[in-house]
Amino acid sequence: MSVSPGGGRSPGDSASGRPFSFAITARSSGNRARCGRFHTPHGAVDTPCFMPVGTLATVKGITATQLEATGARMVLANTYHLHLQPGEGIVAEAGGLHRFMGWEGPLLTDSGGYQVFSLGDINRINDQGVTFRSPRDGRRIALTPERAMAIQMDLGADVAMAFDQCPPYPASEAEVAAACRRTHGWLERCIASHTRPDQALFGIVQGGCFPELRAESARVVTSMNLPGIAVGGVSVGEPAAEMHRILRQLGPLLPEEKPHYLMGVGSLPEMALAVSQGFDLFDCVLPTRLGRHGTALVGGERWNLRNARFRHDHQPLDASCPCAACRHHSRAYLHHLIRSQEMLGKILLSLHNITQLMRFTRAMAQAIREGCFAEDFAPWELESGAAHTW
Structure with a gap:
């Protein structure tokens, strides 16, 4: 078996003979729910699938062996935080994120776009990118679409996410429109700078709670013909009814032949609704955060x-x-x-x-x-x- 730069299987090892493919294996009558199989260089992921969050190359307090025993198949890690510590160079030296954290299954890395939202008080945003003030030592950290791609290529996860701007809730229609414009421009730059063939790049639909902006963002992002498509900007403080409306609106607008990833959602009602609208992949810190606070x-x-x-x-x-x-x-x-x-x-x-x-x-x-x-x-x-x- 040949080895990819990240230490995993070569692109030709997936069942389709290509590094990434998605096949629908079953459908529900009466709604858009489906089962699928997403092939990656580190194995297949059967969907619907919840991805535990391992921000710093670890799902907090849990070994890779324990995590596998839960039935987890795909894990998420975070570009921004791994860039701060230990640094993507250290991870690359180890042979990539899979070897570094001892996880043999598929991995996905967020781009740092969520931190544009969550760390809004310590960053500055313009069309070029985002400048953060490091919470560790106060130094300035510039994150651009090109830099986010370079870091994720060094980390070597199976799926990399495009760098995007997730506006807070509430935000005005003008503010959300500006964030969408920036997100779409950044996506084009991500595509131009992403060159790793054994890593899939997913685009992200934004648009806040504005139906026309959501529809336009879905049109722009799907036109890029990437291996998968994500929906962001939900579960950021909006009422549950708004999230539900967004999911019902976007389900029919996403390309059926691609995996659909709903970012940051792990509550049971919302996952069930999302699956009924054709979503396949989910992630959330909820299960481990609740566990650390004594809740089952x-x-x-x-x-x-x-x-x-x-x-x-x-x-x-x-x-x-x-x-x-x-x-x-x-x-x-x-x-x-x-x-x-x-x-x-x-x-x-x-x-x-x-x-x-x-x-x-x-x-x-x-x-x-x-x-x-x-x-x-x-x-x-x-x-x-x-x-x-x-």
Whole structure:
């Protein structure tokens, strides 16, 4: 087997004989939900798929072996933060991000575009790019579309994201229009500077909560004919009803033959709605963030394990869950660990929460294949706390 510059399989090792391909393997009747298989140089990803977030080349507190046991197939890391520490040069020296973090499956790197939004108080934006003030040492960091591509090519993930501007919510229509114009111009520069054949480049649709801007952004980004397309600028503070409207609007506008990635969304109702509109890939810090704060996802509900009601509860969190927390420990033990501020409690709840999202996406895929997705998962489109069996 030949080796790519990032230390993984060569582009010709995918099942299609090309570095990247996407095939729809099952469809739902009555909506746009589908199952798919996205081939990458580091293996195939069956969709719908939730990607755990490993910002700094680690899903917090979890080893690669533990992560694989949750059913995770593809992991996300962050360009901006890895550029700050340890630096993309160190990662390249190690043979690429896969070898550096010990993860053999597919990887995706965000471009740093989200930090344009989340670190808005320490950056300056113009048409050339973004200048950040490093939160580590105060030095100035210039990130342009070309620089974002160079960093991601050094990191060597299977999928690189285009550099974009995600406007905050609320923002005026003029402000969002300017961000879209800049995002589209930056995408052209990303395409021109991205030269790594064993790495797919995805474009990002922006447009805030303005239907005409969303439609125009979808038209521009899809016209670039990239291997995949993402939707950004959601889950940034807008009302849930606005996000739902955006997903329903954009689903029919995205090219059916490409994988569709909804960025930053990991709540069950929103994922179910997005799948019904033809979305395939998701990521969110939610499962591990909740776990670190003592909260478990159980049957669509959030349980705070600090609560006294768990002190004498010797049942597993979820008897049907195969994770280490549910197989080996009780609610009372997890309550004890969280109240004692033991790191094991945070790790076990993080593993459990990731496993829950993996089970949820697999259940959606099974329902699509069996022709009952609309019947089994439609309630999730409307009720954020609906009791459900999956």
